[in-house]
Amino acid sequence: xxxxxxxxxxxxxxxxxxxxxxxxxxxxxxxxxxxxxxxxxxxxxxxxxxxxxxxxxxxxxxxxxxxxxxxxxxxxxxxxxxxxxxxxxxxxxxxxxxxxxxxxxxxxxxxxxxxxxxxxxxxxxxxxxxxxxxxxxxxxxxxxxxxxxxxxxxxxxxxxxxxxxxxxxxxxxxxxxxxxxxxxxxxxxxxxxxxxx
Amino acid sequence: xxxxxxxxxxxxxxxxxxxxxxxxxxxxxxxxxxxxxxxxxxxxxxxxxxxxxxxxxxxxxxxxxxxxxxxxxxxxxxxxxxxxxxxxxxxxxxxxxxxxxxxxxxxxxxxxxxxxxxxxxxxxxxxxxxxxxxxxxxxxxxxxxxxxxxxxxxxxxxxxxxxxxxxxxxxxxxxxxxxxxxxxxxxxxxxxxxxxxxxxxxxxxxxxxxxxxxxxxxxxxxxxxxxxxxxxxxxxxxxxxxxxxxxxxxxxxxxxxxxxxxxxxxxxxxxxxxxxxxxxxxxxxxxxxxxxxxxxxxxxxxxxxxxxxxxxxxxxxxxxxxxxxxxxxxxxxxxxxx
Numbered sequence: 001x002x003x004x005x006x007x008x009x010x011x012x013x014x015x016x017x018x019x020x021x022x023x024x025x026x027x028x029x030x031x032x033x034x035x036x037x038x039x040x041x042x043x044x045x046x047x048x049x050x051x052x053x054x055x056x057x058x059x060x061x062x063x064x065x066x067x068x069x070x071x072x073x074x075x076x077x078x079x080x081x082x083x084x085x086x087x088x089x090x091x092x093x094x095x096x097x098x099x100x101x102x103x104x105x106x107x108x109x110x111x112x113x114x115x116x117x118x119x120x121x122x123x124x125x126x127x128x129x130x131x132x133x134x135x136x137x138x139x140x141x142x143x144x145x146x147x148x149x150x151x152x153x154x155x156x157x158x159x160x161x162x163x164x165x166x167x168x169x170x171x172x173x174x175x176x177x178x179x180x181x182x183x184x185x186x187x188x189x190x191x192x193x194x195x196x197x
Numbered sequence: 198x199x200x201x202x203x204x205x206x207x208x209x210x211x212x213x214x215x216x217x218x219x220x221x222x223x224x225x226x227x228x229x230x231x232x233x234x235x236x237x238x239x240x241x242x243x244x245x246x247x248x249x250x251x252x253x254x255x256x257x258x259x260x261x262x263x264x265x266x267x268x269x270x271x272x273x274x275x276x277x278x279x280x281x282x283x284x285x286x287x288x289x290x291x292x293x294x295x296x297x298x299x300x301x302x303x304x305x306x307x308x309x310x311x312x313x314x315x316x317x318x319x320x321x322x323x324x325x326x327x328x329x330x331x332x333x334x335x336x337x338x339x340x341x342x343x344x345x346x347x348x349x350x351x352x353x354x355x356x357x358x359x360x361x362x363x364x365x366x367x368x369x370x371x372x373x374x375x376x377x378x379x380x381x382x383x384x385x386x387x388x389x390x391x392x393x394x395x396x397x398x399x400x401x402x403x404x405x406x407x408x409x410x411x412x413x414x415x416x417x418x419x420x421x422x423x424x425x426x427x428x429x430x431x432x433x434x435x436x437x438x439x440x441x442x443x444x445x446x447x448x449x450x451x452x453x454x455x456x457x458x459x460x461x462x463x464x465x466x467x468x469x470x471x472x473x474x475x476x477x478x479x480x481x482x483x484x485x486x487x488x489x490x491x492x493x494x495x496x497x498x499x500x501x502x503x504x505x506x507x508x509x510x511x512x513x514x515x516x517x518x519x520x521x522x523x524x525x526x527x528x529x530x531x532x533x534x535x
Contacts (some may be wrong), residue, residue, distance in 0.1 A: 052315035058323030068348045
């Protein structure tokens with residue numbers, strides 16, 4: 001319990017940092033700290049596989065990309081911007097409602113907690129085997145649907161990049177480079193270190 | 198065998214000290230080998246065979262002025278080398294050094310995790326933050342270019358690394374590094390050898406890219422961007438980055454040995470020469486790591502650095518597809534032949 005309290009404090013402070021820090025890179029770092037604390041929480045719950053994947057995917061890959069974009073564009077604190085009137089208060093209200101809803105579910109909902117023995121039996125020591133059985137067994141359809149969803153996102157991103165590339169250069173690129181390559185070549189040009197010669 | 202927390206702590210401390218000591222002498226060994234390969238002598242003046250050179254280098258690093266760039270982000274600038282060395286050292290902890298209980302009755306590893314393989318990948322993928330943030334915090338264009346290159350490179354080559362590892366995971370059926378060694382991936386079936394051989398090559402290439410060694414040392418390409426992310430670092434913070442780089446090399450070498458070359462197990466014929474010697478802890482792992490360390494140095498002396506676009510094209514167009522092919526081939530063999 002003491003471990004959880006410490007981790008919870010770290011996570012809440014980190015999450016507040018994401019929202020409140022002015023420098024975008026600091027905010028992103030704060031998010032990395034939050035994600036790591038969440039991974040440690042998974043470890044304390046014996047969900048080792050989930051913890052490792054959390055670190056590899058979120059902290060190791062997604063946040064690195066976030067920071068990459070922040071640094072590449074050199075995003076600075078632009079100060080107050082034009083926005084919809086009352087947006088700030090709407091955001092506050094939404095935060096309060098969400099927090100209340102979570103608190104109600106967490107503290108006042110009368111459902112009994114599942115038996116720890118059954119939970120740990122199904123977790124199978126938190127390793128990949130148990131999760132694999134669940135994902136490729138009873139949740140197979142949902143798993144495949146999520147795969148299709150991700151593929152849709154990737155195709156959408158490629159389509160967006162292609163259109164930008166065409167309009168930026170005035171003439172459509174023949175042959176249709178794969179998206180990854182376009183992005184990589186774009187990165188090379190932005191860095192000014194290689195690029196097509 | 199559950200060991201007390203004190204023993205685990207002492208073993209972790211011992212491992213960290215051993216890695217840092219090995220780092221100091223690895224710099225000397227590297228400079229000597231590079232010297233020989235380039236027809237020069239290399240450092241041989243400080244002590245016999247230059248053996249005191251690392252100590253002289255360490256003293257020099259400590260006594261140099263520690264410069265903080267005026268417009269640097271001070272907190273992140275100090276945090277970055279700490280992140281680098283912390284995750285570099287912690288990654289090695291899951292790598293087993295011998296069979297259970299073989300180290301004077303103790304287990305020759307710090308932690309035996311069921312997800313040891315993923316743990317090593319996770320810890321090394323966190324290490325990129327050190328390089329990345331260090332370059333950004335220095336507020337210098339060369340350092341920033343270095344860190345951007347580093348991030349793009351590590352993300353790209355992690356795919357090749359992950360796909361090569363997939364071959365091993367499918368054959369061994371476990372993520373526990375000790376069990377992977379005990380299974381012995383090459384002994385399962387000759388049908389799996391083609392996939393394994395290809396995965397081994399792609400894994401070694403991506404591993405070298407992950408530790409930023411030549412020909413993938415773009416983050417600190419000295420002819421183009423001064424010293425990349427290291428440009429503004431001096432004194433002990435610079436030394437911490439160097440330590441992290443070499444410790445990462447050790448981890449990569451140990452990881453390659455553990456996954457593909459039987460890790461801590463010695464060759465079987467050694468048992469015929471000296472009974473039981475194939476089960477000696479640490480010795481065989483270090484011997485196999487030495488092969489890879491030599492390979493890293495050899496490549497540095499041999500190959501020119503890739504250009505940025507070559508690096509990206511190689512990673513995404515060739516390495517990724519070849520590693521994916523090896524994984525698919527292995528999966529097909531396991532599904533249809535075995």
